[in-house]
Amino acid sequence: MNSGGSARNLTHDDDGNLTFDGAQWHHAYDGENRLISSSNLISGVLYEYAYDYQSRRISKTTLTPNPYSSLTTKYIWDGFNIAAEIIIDHVTPATNISYYTWGLDLSGTLQGAGGVGGLLSDTKVTNSETSTFYSVGDANGNITEYVDVSGATAAHGEHTAFGETKLSGAMKDDFTHWFSSKPFDKETGFVVYQRRYYDIMLCRWISRDPFGIKGGLNEFGFVGNDGVNHCDKLGLKKLTLTYDMQSRNKVDFNEMLMMPINTVWATSMNKALKSIKKIVGKYDPKGNDCNCILKLTITGHSGVAGLINLGDGLIDPASIKNLAEVQQKYKNNPVYKEFLKKQNREKDFLISLSKLMCKEGAKIRFAQCQTEHPETRKFLERIFGEDVDVILYELDVKWQWGFPKEVEVEYCN
DSSP states (O other): OEETTEEOOOEEOTTSOEEEOSSSEEEEEOTTSOEEEEEETTTOOEEEEEEOTTOOEEEEEEEEETTEEEEEEEEEEETTEEEEEEEEETTTTEEEEEEEEEOOOTTSSSSTTTTTTOEEEEEEEOSSOEEEEEEEEOTTSOEEEEEOTTSOEEEEEEEOTTOOEEEESTTTTSOOBOGGGOBEETTTTEEEOSSSEEETTTTEESSOOTTGGGGOSOTTOSGGGOTTTOOOSSSOOOOEEEEEOOSOSOOOHHHHHHSOTTEEEOSSHHHHHHHHHHHHOSOOTTOTTSOSBSEEEEEEOOSSTTOEEOSSOEEOHHHHHTHHHHHHHTTTOHHHHHHHHHHHHHHHHHHHHHTTBOSSSOEEEEEETTOOOHHHHHHHHHHHOTTSEEEEEEOOOOOOTTOOOEEEEEOOO
16 A cells, blocks of 8 residues: 555454554554554554443553653543543653533534534643633534634644644644544544544554445445545444435436446335335434434425425325315325325335434435425424424426436435
């Protein structure tokens, strides 16, 4: 592998964990594939790591041989955000503490995006003084500045899409949170996500995706090699699948070329739902292990304002609202009976999806011709609840036979 213009021969263990970076770092792991030590062949420095039951790193011990020093850094967590970092110098001795204040992250919630973009300030407490520094970030949740209470820049960071970071300023080495608002171990060049470590020089993870190949065939790749438009919240792979809801068995080759990557051909809503449930796995409404749907996008053609078109039927929210009246009016109409049967199938499909949505930061985006209709919004909000952000928008396209009806499901942000 090439890194910084030079070739490296990387070494991995049988589980796929990086054990030697081809230059100077040796790494060791525990039975759960968590990094427990890093040793430098040149300097002799040794780092040892410990974790809690959620695989959050709770301590880092630094042993330097020449000159001798011994540091222990302890981490206090609030969910998946570090609330405090305590550095104990066993030689001096001295104790320094950093307290972190968090706000809304990129999801618009406190931890829906794993804290990415949510760090507000770093308050440093030493034996002699207490100072607060405020963080400034970019659109991807990377921290670019730390400023003091007067507005003066204490440290500045510049980041590439894949995490290579250039730091400057008088206090550049005093702050740990930079790329994706995650802690940065400048010694090893690792960004510490909650589930695994990311190597900014190799632009890849040092261990396999805990989510497995469900997150894609490349278990070491960073957000599908699209760090410009995406960020990773916990070190788990972002997974987006698009289900083609056309009721057909054959697809034109040219049409296949136009379909999104990771398209699943589903000729029925039941097949799509079965696939989605299998990938989501054991439902976790908090989404800590990607076991819930973070974003649901439904695209189709209605032709009539307010109608919802998925597989082979339509949902008319107005008829559902006044269902008893409509059923009485058309109770002997065979065409309408078939319409109601299909409508109930599609309604049940949406209800089943609603039970798989994450409880924080989840969004449903609904795109069809003539979508914006008050009854449509009310209907979707009744199904998906107040915790899910419902967004409606219209497609500016001409109706045609075979217009794609797609359900796109995103499991991690």
